[in-house]
Amino acid sequence: xxxxxxxxxxxxxxxxxxxxxxxxxxxxxxxxxxxxxxxxxxxxxxxxxxxxxxxxxxxxxxxxxxxxxxxxxxxxxxxxxxxxxxxxxxxxxxxxxxxxxxxxxxxxxxxxxxxxxxxxxxxxxxxxxxxxxxxxxxxxxxxxxxxxxxxxxxxxxxxxxxxxxxxxxxxxxxxxxxxxxxxxxxxxxxxxxxxxxxxxxxxxxxxxxxxxxxxxxxxxxxxxxxxxxxxxxxxxxxxxxxxxxxxxxxxx
Amino acid sequence: xxxxxxxxxxxxxxxxxxxxxxxxxxxxxxxxxxxxxxxxxxxxxxxxxxxxxxxxxxxxxxxxxxxxxxxxxxxxxxxxxxxxxxxxxxxxxxxxxxxxxxxxxxxxxxxxxxxxxxxxxxxxxxxxxxxxxxxxxxxxxxx
Numbered sequence: 001x002x003x004x005x006x007x008x009x010x011x012x013x014x015x016x017x018x019x020x021x022x023x024x025x026x027x028x029x030x031x032x033x034x035x036x037x038x039x040x041x042x043x044x045x046x047x048x049x050x051x052x053x054x055x056x057x058x059x060x061x062x063x064x065x066x067x068x069x070x071x072x073x074x075x076x077x078x079x080x081x082x083x084x085x086x087x088x089x090x091x092x093x094x095x096x097x098x099x100x101x102x103x104x105x106x107x108x109x110x111x112x113x114x115x116x117x118x119x120x121x122x123x124x125x126x127x128x129x130x131x132x133x134x135x136x137x138x139x140x141x142x143x144x145x146x147x148x149x150x151x152x153x154x155x156x157x158x159x160x161x162x163x164x165x166x167x168x169x170x171x172x173x174x175x176x177x178x179x180x181x182x183x184x185x186x187x188x189x190x191x192x193x194x195x196x197x198x199x200x201x202x203x204x205x206x207x208x209x210x211x212x213x214x215x216x217x218x219x220x221x222x223x224x225x226x227x228x229x230x231x232x233x234x235x236x237x238x239x240x241x242x243x244x245x246x247x248x249x250x251x252x
Numbered sequence: 253x254x255x256x257x258x259x260x261x262x263x264x265x266x267x268x269x270x271x272x273x274x275x276x277x278x279x280x281x282x283x284x285x286x287x288x289x290x291x292x293x294x295x296x297x298x299x300x301x302x303x304x305x306x307x308x309x310x311x312x313x314x315x316x317x318x319x320x321x322x323x324x325x326x327x328x329x330x331x332x333x334x335x336x337x338x339x340x341x342x343x344x345x346x347x348x349x350x351x352x353x354x355x356x357x358x359x360x361x362x363x364x365x366x367x368x369x370x371x372x373x374x375x376x377x378x379x380x381x382x383x384x385x386x387x388x389x390x391x392x393x394x395x
Contacts, residue, residue, distance in 0.1 A: 011318055018317070030324065162342045204323065211347040220345050225323035234328045 134177025154218035161216035203228035
């Protein structure tokens, strides 16, 4: 954990600056759950909220409570001090948690060339099955939620298609492990999810058009903020604004 | 800005000490000034800010940075918010973003939630009117 010294933390710091410079009225941030405990994140947020006379509302939302895909993310919303807003509430949880079979009665069938591209090669399969690379459940189970789809999903043994990194070193893969999973298609072969399936699991509209081949397009999909969580947060914000505007108009 | 007990204002941005003409300020009070311009060669600061009337405030705009394929923006637009900009360094997301903006913005048009600027107005009225408007030597622009 490089924390503050991780190059990726620069993005956070550089987002804070325009938020302050433009006096954003409701900065909203999303990140992995560790951001809630990261001192430098919390310190920066405190400074920003103090200088803009705002309060911080934070919560970790778990997508698998309402949708069969794991995606736990930290959300932080800055609101003007004095606004009457309770903490961001949790997503309403289903009981039991929904499983994959709720949304995929059967897997879609894709053209042969697409299926070939999505099929795991021998090296990927061997490494997925080796205990040297972690104990993740590799075979997707229909009676559970899907594991979190990451930016490296589909390209863990390759350079990232978006160009953000080269191939992971073997040392890193053995130290951190390989994250990822496959499912068994109708032909009893191991496949990565198609980008439209992955998008649907991340609550992105499956009709979204991805210009790249399906396997490459998995990387931006794995990186996204889940729209369903975003909708939940944005709705809290909408209610807050509506309440405030009603109050404001009453006094005008 | 924070008002020090001796009456000086210390800016939180660059820790500059400034003097402000206007009504008395309470020690340790926090104030926010908008669009302060330093007059060249002078110690004085000039406030020149147009504050829109209440019915002209549009609170729907938002900008999403490091947006990826726009997971936040795509749902915010369904709530009637207007996307001003989506920003990401990754070329791979350009087309999905463009598609999303054109398809959603054509549908989410009429709902008017007034988000952003109202808070500026509120803050100006709460902490700015006692300081900023009194200190402003120029009347606000007529609309």
